[in-house]
Amino acid sequence: MTLSQTNTDRLGDAGGFDFKRLLLSRELIVGVMILITAIAATMLSPYFLTAANIKNVVIGMSIEMIVAIGLTIVLLSGGIDLSVGSVVALSAVVIALAFNAGLSIPIAIAAGLCAGVVVGVVNGYLIAYVGLNPLITTLGTMTIFRSAVYILSGGYAMSSIPGSFKALANGDLLFGLPNLVVLVVVLIVLFHMAMWQNVWFRKFAFLGGSEMAALRAGINVKRLKLMGYVICSVLAALGGVVVVARLGSAFPNTATGMELRVITAVIVGGCSIYGGRGTVLGAALGVLFLALVNNILVLNAVSVYWQGVASGCVLILAVLSDAIINRGKRS
C-alpha cells in the first residue's frame, strides 16, 4: 500500500516524508551511477584515482558545468538554447580582441560577458516577444555567431593573453583547490539554491509547467523568458572567459558541438526537454557522469571516437529509465 492511500482520512496531510520519491529522484540515481562508475574506473585503471587524473577530469568539465547551469534554466522554463557553444567562442574571441587592444583584465572580462548579454537579448527578444520557435531561433543565432567568431578572429587562434589572466584560472588560492573548481562549485550551489528557494528564480519552473497558467497567475511571461535566455548566454560567456584563461588562447573553433554535449548531460541529469522539470544539481551530476564515462574510455586507451557512442547510449538509457519509472503514472 502506498503512503497516499493510507492517508486519505487525513485531509491534505503531508503524511511524513516521501522516501519513495527521493529514491526515484534523478539526482540520487545519477549520484549512485557516478559512484558505481567511479568504483568500476578504479578497478579498470590504476591511474583513475590519482590526483592528476581527478584534477584533469574536474577542470576539463568545468566549462561544460557552467554552460549546463544556464541551459538548465532555459530547458526548465520550456525553451532550448543551441547557441551556447557559439557564445563561448564569441566571448573568448572578444576577450582576446580586448587584450589585443591593450585593455585591462576586468574590462576584457566585461566585454566578453557583454557579448553574452547581446546574444541573450537577441535570442530572448525573438523568442519571447516576436514569438519565434526557440529551437529554430537559436539554431539561427548559433550559426550567425559562429560565423561572427570567424570574422572577428580572421580564422586564427589569438594568443596574446596576459599571464596574470591565465594565472586566474590555473591557480589554486583556496586550500590548494584549483580556482576553477571553486568557481564552478560556488556557481552550482548559488544557482541551485536560487532555483529551489528564490521567489524570482522559481518562476522559471512555473513558466515551464504551463505558460498559460503562468500568464494567468500574473507572471510577466515574456520578460521572464527573455531573462532566461540572457542568463543562459551570460553563463556561456563566462564559460568563454574561463576557456581563454585556462588555455591562454582563443580558438575560433572553441566549443564546437558543445551545445549538444551539454544538452545531453543536462537531460541525463533529469531535465525534461519539454520544460517544467530539472535542477541545477542534477545537471551538474549529469555533466560529471558523462565526463567520468569518457575518462574511463580514455584511461583504457579506447579511441576517442567511441566517446559519442558512450554518451549517446547513456542518454538513451537515461530517457528509457525515466519512461520505466513513470510508467503507470497519469500523464
Next chain:
Amino acid sequence: MTAPNKVVEMTGIEKRFGPVEVLRGVDFELYENEVLALLGDNGAGKSTLIKTLSGYYQPDAGQIRIGGQAVSFGTPHEARDHGIETIYQDLALFDNLDVAANVFAGKEKVGGGWRKMLGFVDRNAMRNEAREAVSQMAINIPRIDQEVSAFSGGQRQCVAIAKSVMWGRKVVIMDEPTAALGVRETGKVLDLIRTLKSHNLSVIVIMHNIEHVMEVAERAIVMRSGTRRGTVNLNGPQDRESHDEIVKMLM
C-alpha cells in the same frame, strides 16, 4: 424581508464581433452566496457573457456593477482584482509543481529575516496555508507536497478552487467543471461546488447537463441567440417542474 444583495449586476450588455451580434442587450444578476447555473446552446452567448464579466472582452454597450459599484475591466487582471476568478476547463494548473506552489503561483510567500534578504520562499508557511485551504473542500487531497499531475480530475478542480478561496475571491466562474469527468468524480465536484457557499463565495457554473444543474444550482439562467431567455428558480434534484421549464426554454 430584505432582498438578497446582488454581487454582480450586468445590464444591457451588447457585444458584436464584426457583423455578428453575439450579445443583444443581456441583463444578468448574481446574488450573494448563490450557485447560479448558466445554460444555453452552443453559440447562445454564454461564454461571451462570462468573458465580458471576467475581463477578456469589453462590452460594446451596457454596464457591469460589482457590489453595487460600476466597473469596467480592461484586462482579466482587473476583474480578478475585483474578486472575480474564472476557472477554465483546462484549470491552468502547473502539473510539475505541488499543491502549495499551485495555490501560491505568482504570489509566493517570502520568509522573514535572512530569507527575506535573499528572496527565499517560506515553504512551510505556504504548505500549511495550502493544506488549510484544501482541507476545507469536499475532495481529499492525499499529499500536499505531491505534483498535481498525479491527481484525478476532481482533485485538480479542488486545487484550482482552493486557489480562489485562498485569495478571497467573491465570485467564482466555472466553465463546464464536470465535462470530461467520470460519474464518481462528477459527484465529488458537484459536492465541492455546494461547499463553496460556506466560503462566502458566489458561483456561476456553465453546464450542459441539466441533471447536474438541478443538483447544485439554486437558480438557472437560460440564454438563447444572444438574449436571456428566462430564469428558473430550482428546488433540488426532485424538482420536475423546473426541470421541464429549463428544457422548454432550451428547445
